[in-house]
Amino acid sequence: MNSAFPFPAITGQDDAKKALLCALTSDEIRTVLIMGDRGTAKSTLARSIGMLANGKRVMTVPQNITYDRLVGSTDIETAVSSGKICLTPGLMEQGNRQILYADDINLMEEGVVRDLLSTAETGRFSLEREGMSCSIETRFLLVATMDPQEGELTPGQMDRFDLSVRLNPIAEEEMRAEIVKRNLQFERSPEEFSRKYWPATGDLKKKLEGARDRLPYVSIPKGHANLISSLCLELGIAGQRGDLAVARTAKALAALDGRDEVVFDDIRLASLLALEHRRREIPDTPPPPRPPQDRKDTDKDQNRESESPDPENSPDRSPPQQQDPDDRPQQNPPSPPPPAAEQVFDIGSTFEVIRYLDEKSKKETRKQKSGRRTRVMSADLSGHYRSFRLPDKNRNDIAVDATLRAAAPYQRMREHNGLAISVKKPDLREKVREKKIANTLLFLVDASGSMGVRRRMVAVKGAILSLLIDAYQKRDRVGLMIFRGTGAHLLLPPTRSPDLAARMLRTIPTGGMTPLTTGISEAHELLTRGRYAGAGENKSVVILTDGRVNVPVKDGSPPAELADLARNLAGCGIRFVVVDTESGFPRLGRARVLAGNLEATYFRLEDLGSRGLAAAVENTTYIQG
Amino acid sequence: MTSDNPVYPFSAIVGQEGMKDALLANIVFPSIGGVLIRGEKGTAKSTTVRALADLLPERDVMKGCIFRCSPSDTRNLCESCRSRLSGNGQPETEPTRMRVVELPLCATEDRVAGTLDIEHAITKGQKKFEPGVLASANGNILYVDEVNLLDDHIVDLLLDAAAMGVNFVEREGISYSHPARFLLVGTMNPEEGDLRPQLLDRFGLVVDVEGEKDPARRSEVVKRRLEFEKDPVAFCKKSEPEQQSVRDRIIRAKKAITGIEADNLLIDTAIKISLMLGVDGHRADLTLVKSALAFAALDGVQEVRREHVMKAAGLSLPHRMRRRPFEESRADLGSVKTLIAECYGSP
The missing domain is CATH 1.10.8.80 (Magnesium chelatase subunit I, C-Terminal domain)
Incomplete structure (x- = not known):
């Protein structure tokens, strides 16, 4: 396709242009990542370099590429006619000495990303499939784009990119006007517009040639x-x-x-x-300044990732409330009497959450290294066709291409009945499909009066919002339930719109007693009965609580009831995550006990953000000019 | 098309001017980038989109091309048309009417992108591409009902195609690409979850529709609907003069749009608005400008006026007013209107 917008006509974005020119100059630079928000000309830029690279083509790696097309597969036509297994080259091989372009690489299947990056780096890949075994040499320049808001790549994947640039929208009015004008002109008559930039393009090409020689x-x-x-x-x-x-x-x-x-x-x-x-x-979220403060009890699993002296103040930007009682009185009410009146608190600052859902799933951890999102094998016909396998039972989701490839070499020996290919049962392959939406997350939030104390709710809301951002990037289904007063209230039934949940979050009222037991049992009920029973393959309840309970369900003692329920629910197929919101001193550790009874993963609120904070501490240094 | 399975006529739809405007503007100027219609059930969303079919203009396409390549758009041809055009002089063309192609929610990936033609492979032992929905959508309207419920990987596919105007297929042993420029029209009920911002941003215009509030008009809606159901053919016949006048208006506007220039006042206004709202990227500027041009063309005037900008702003900005998925919008349409009034002068 030669419909690309001319490279020299792209306004601004000088760093990105430099990066691409460098990659075209030096064959040693093999991977370039262009990051940026929506509509910042990422793709326009990436696609426009074809006209600069003499003789090189820009070949698109589509989002839903199947593996056989990436690495190559048996050529059906030769196999049928000659009975020989012969390779149809995949994109990576066809891309030898060309430019491969992957749009939204952060949304691509992990295996594809891994293969693209490692092949680009090493210049070879090995092919072991369908009776073929060989190592193929290929050298290409990989240009990828991504919008970080849609999900991140792992640090390991990032490290494999030689260069990266971040595009920012241009703020100067004149330049923006120029962008609009050029776009309109290009659309109205692309040919004429491109012609106008021929001289500039020619100059650039000459410059590139000179640079390559030099x-x-x-x-x-x-x-x-x-x-x-x-x-x-x-x-x-x-x-x-x-x-x-x-x-x-x-x-x-x-x-x-x-x-x-x-x-x-x-x-x-x-x-x-x-x-x-x-x-x-973590881009766009500068770490909050760290006021000196260093009091916390030492849980043994607390310091594993973070050498940070103080993971406490990330979720909560207003330090006074967590400090020792003597400098508190100016703003906050004294702690004991929970205000009777209802309060609505602001949302505290957000942070990047650690992979809190991975923690316990031993079986899955190997597959989910990236943590970008959870993928599950889909049992119905929906989902992305990822690979194929020998069918186990009578399934009708036949992977036709793989089946034909399996059958092709035998055709000379088979009876055909007028068909070109005769397929026998052992040739059959079925599709392995993969779906991206997997988790249903229900946030169960303590909204009782005690959460109002020391404005703890501000930090809790900040944490929930952080969890929601994480859930959005992983395409989870989220719901929001609170408990306070006499019962639990479902504010938002599980939906794919974390945005809606974020809006609800703002208006959560706080006040009243703490019916934690009821909350947990209602959450369990919601996810196991009725319309959400089948929703999503992984179901999790994230409980944000300090473990306090003071409303009985029947007439027993509330803590005893809670313990009973928790032990009953342990191992029920729903994963529980307890986020301990307790603060201040002394700590009673009730949430930890609850987590133990539920066999839940346990985090302290402050620990949810420890990775972000650790990173923030690492990054206090800055490149100096 | 109208005779065997008549659709409710566009011109007989009561009210819903925003939705009608947005759709017409896109037909006149397809690069505006489609329409997302948000609203509750029963607000004539689907009826309006389906009704478009009867109004769509004809255009010349390459004869026999399954992708309906346009011979004038030489940069976006499929492989076979490209070789045909480069061969001998004047290509044969045939007139085709633009269609509404529906993408059902349950569509599988291979049906959307296209896949290996099984029959051809088995009978001939050769690989051949079997075109999917994206192929039918080229040059047409691609309509997704309840677009917010569409599977994620199908959304990725649509985004890819929409971004490049080309459907690249590298799957199931097939390597193929063909033009896929379509007008994306989606409807959704916001109560069932929002769209991914990435997809939302791809829609040029967004309309929020509400049920008719005025009792007299409400009863008019019911009256017409009943009349249509009783005898669809007669109803359509009765609406034919109005339908024809809409068709003429579209054709006139399509001709006129090439002559209307985006002047500096329009562009500067669009940019001031974007900067005030702090919207991401440059798509907002462009869409606002383009839709203002389309509205001027639909009104049959040669220059963009204040009301055209107002209308364009109301449709192109609501979904772009938030920067990040979880941020509240920072300004409202009221201040946008004030700004437009400042630039263009009060009426």
Whole structure:
């Protein structure tokens, strides 16, 4: 398709253009990631480079590519006619010396992403399927785009990208106007518009050719080489990929500029392009300032990931309420009497949550390394066709392509009845389909009066919102239930719209007694009876509580009833996660006991964000000009 | 089409001007990028979309091409049309009417994207591409009822195709690509969950529809509906003059749109609005400008006026006013209207 918008006509985004030009200059730069919000010309930019790369084509890797097309598979036509197994090359092989373009790579199947990245890096992949076994060499430039709001790549995957750029919407009015004008012109008559940019495109091509010729002679002065390594060390970049990428990019930049020697500015820009995504940073959420505060009891599992001195203040931005009683009185009510009146609290600040659902699922952890989203094998005909297998029972979801490939080599020996291919039972393969929506999450939130104390609800709401953002990225189905006063209230039945849940969150009223037992039993009821019984393959209840209960269900003692119910529900097929919201001193640890009885995963509210905070601490250093 | 299975005529739909405007603007200027219609059940969402079928204009396409490639749009041809056009001079064309192609919720991935033609493979031993819904949608309207309930991986497919205007198929042994430029029209009931922001942003315009509040008009809705059900053919015949006038209006507007320039005032206004709202990306600017142009064309005037911008803003901004999935919107349409009034002067 030659319908691409001309590269030189793209307004602004200089860093991204530089990164792509570097990749076209140096064959050692093999992977470029373009990140940005919706509508920031990510794809336009990626697709426009075809016209600059002499003789290279931009080949699209579609979102739903099947494995056989990625790595190659048996060629049916030759197999049928000659009985020989012969390879039809997949995209990765066809892409040799070309450019592969993967849009929204963060939404692609993990195996595809892994293969693309490792093949791009090593220049080879091995093929072991359908009676073929070989190693195939191929060199391509992978250009990928992603919108981080839709989900992230793992740090490991990020590290495999040589360069990354982040596109930001342009704010200057004049430039924006220019963008609109050029777009309208291009749409009205693409041919004429492109012609206008021929000279500029030609110049760029010449510049690229010159740079490619010059590149082998570009050197990095010794001092600058040391600068690169110390920069990487200082930023805490693991592995050597970062160092190499900076060096290669700096050389390419120098070559593009017509120089034989790398200068400091090259390194500065190169590190921006090559290191930004290797720092474990969470974009757009600058860590809150850390007021000195260091009091917490020492749970043994608390420090495993975070060396942070203080994981407590991330979810809650207003420090006074958690501090020792002596500096509290100005703002907050004294702790004992829970206010009788209903209160509605703001939502505290959000953070990136750790993978709290992975923790307990031993069987699944291997598959879910990325944590981007949970995928389950789908039992019906919906879902993405991922691979094939020998059918186990009478299923009718036949993987026709795989079946035909299996049958093809035998055709010369079979009777045909006028057909070109005769298929026998042993040839049959069925599709393994995979679905992306998997989890149904019900948030069960303590909204009793005690949550109003020290405005604890602010932090809790912040935590829930963080969990909701996480749920959105993983496409979970979420519901919201609160308990207070005399019973539980379902504010939002499980829906695929975490956004709706976030809106409900704002209006959660707080006040009254704490019927925790009722809350848990109603949540269980909701997910096991009626219309949600079959919803989703994984069902989880996330209980945000301090473990306090003071409303009996029948006439027993509330804590005893709670313990009984919890032990009954343990192992019922629903996963429970207890998030302990207890704060202050002394800690009673009731939520931990509850978690024990439920066989639930247990977290303290503060620990949910520990990864984000740890990362934030790591990232206090910044590249200096 | 009208005779055997008549659809309720577009021009006989009572009220719902926003929805009608949005749909017509897209037909006139398809690159506006489609319409999302949000509203409760029974607000004539589907009726209106299906009614479009009877109004859609004809265009010339390459004869015999299953993707209905347009010979004038040389950059977006399928493989066979490209070789046909490069071969001998004047290609044979035939007039085709734009259609409404429905994408059912239960559609499987292979039916949407297209897949290996099984019959051909078994009888001939050769691989051949069997086109799917995206192929039928090329040059047409792709209609997804309850688009918010569509499976995620189908959504990804649609987004891919919509973004590039091409359906790249690399699956089940098949490697194929064909043009897939369609006008995406979706309806949804917001109570059943929101759309992914990524998909939401792809829709050029969004209309929120409500049931008719005025008792007199409500009863008019019922009256007409009953009349239609009693004798659809007669009802359609009665509405034919109005239908024809809508058709003419569309054709005139399609001609006129190429002559209307987006002046600096329009572009600057659009950008001021985007900056005030802090919307993501540049799609908002473009959609606002394009739909304002379309409304001017539909009104048969040569320049964009204040009311066209107002209308365009009301349809192109509501779904873009929030930056992130969980943020509240920061400004409201009221302030947008004030801004437009400042730029264009009060009426």
